[in-house]
Amino acid sequence: MGPLTGRIRVPGDKSISHRSIMFGALAVGETRVTGLLEGEDVMATAAAMRAMGASIERSGDEWRICGVGVGGLLQPQAALDMGNSGTSTRLLMGLVATHAITATFTGDASLSKRPMGRVIDPLSLMGASFEASPGGTLPLMVRGATTAVPIEYRLPVASAQVKSAVLLAGLNTPGITRVIEPIATRDHSERMLRGFGAELEIEEVDGERIIFIRGEADLQPQVIEVPGDPSSAAFFIVAALVTEGSDLVIENVGLNPTRAGLVEVLRQMGGRIEEFDRREIGGEPVADLRVTYSRLTGIDVDPAIAPSMIDEFPVLFVAAALADGTTTTSGLEELRVKESDRLDVMASALRAAGADLDEEEDGLVIRGTGGVPLRGTANARVKTHLDHRIAMSMAIAGLASRDGVLIDDTAPIRTSFPNFEALLAEATS
Incomplete structure (x- = not known):
């Protein structure tokens, strides 16, 4: 092959694509998304949100998501197959953890080796219960809390997925959930949650980021270009x-x-x-x-x-x-x-x-x-x-x-x- 020349455009951001579907599914009304990454990981997120009540359809170059509202997720009728997507798994575990539903998460051979204990620990403190495979891996079952408890959680590892899981659990938790980040990680969740209307504040104290989210949020539908x-x-x-x-x-x-x-x-x-x-x-x-x-x-x-x-x-x-x-x-x-x-x-x-x-x-x-x-x-x-x-x-x-x-x-x-x-x-x- 020769040198790389000309102009190209790569697919939409995976992190933002996942979150646009999740947050759109939690808003009341229709969210419209262009530039969505249509890879298998993001499609696994879309399938899971459909299984929990959202309407998600492609119309030309646009995806249209009709949400159920925070607190409105429905009991899925079958296991949620996450394929290879660690992002889908950890963030959706956060969502399910503070809804009064039970969901089983499965994945492919690669995903089934990845550690989920780092998400299970904080979500258990909020009232969810888990039945995981040995080593805290998939398949695992999440029983969401009937009445979730807000927590203050300091991240033991620099992980945007763990941070996001706790913030998403905080969406349907009365009061204020706090996440302390000793080392800053990607902040797509914070930016997009604010864009959807969540009450989210960030403070810097002694070089650490403290993120506050107020629960029982009312998310508003958005128009998103990924x-x-x-x-x-x-x-x-x-x-x-x-x-x-x-x-x-x-x-x-x-x-x-x-x-x-x-x-x-x-x-x-x-x-x-x-x-x-x-x-x-x-x-x-x-x-x-x-x-x-x-x-x-x-x-x-x-x-x-x-x-x-x-x-x-x-x-x-x-x-x-x-x-x-x-x-x-x-x-x-x-x-x-x-x-x-x-x-x-x-x-x-x-x-x-x-x-x-x-x-x-x-x-x-x-x-x-x-x-x-x-x-x-x-x-x-x-x-x-x-x-x-x-x-x-x-x-x-x-x-x-x-x-x-x-x-x-x-x-x-x-x-x-x-x-x-x-x-x-x-x-x-």
């Missing part, structure tokens, strides 16, 4: 930076500061990434990005930036493998409990493609090729462990390799980026 997903754009940003001759414009990319860490790190490495037409859509900052081929230099990545790019580290590792010098990452224990153990899986995959690296307990140390293409994998297939981001990251590594990279299974890519392969072919044609 910006392009920065986590999806990340693959094309790195591909253009490492493929000689590339000059690519990626339109309509969400640049929420709690999500834009990868762009900052790649610029520190010498990547040329320019922003044009910066604007705000639905409370979210958006811009078009022009990315041109650059000689990257290895750096020590500040662990404090990890929460703002936690999903982008697999593709950053690819960029590091092609940079001049050594890139060191640390503070990434969270990557071991994603769709796969992303530190271990990426270390194995990149080694198979010819990269030189060491795997540490909390990160990777990668010695780059100085711009020389990776060897590739010839006839061996890289194991992706049902992880969409591993599959896409190694596809980008294949672009920058001599023999290409064979991937064992591209099907998981559909969970977040259904047209990834078609868009990559378009950009390199």
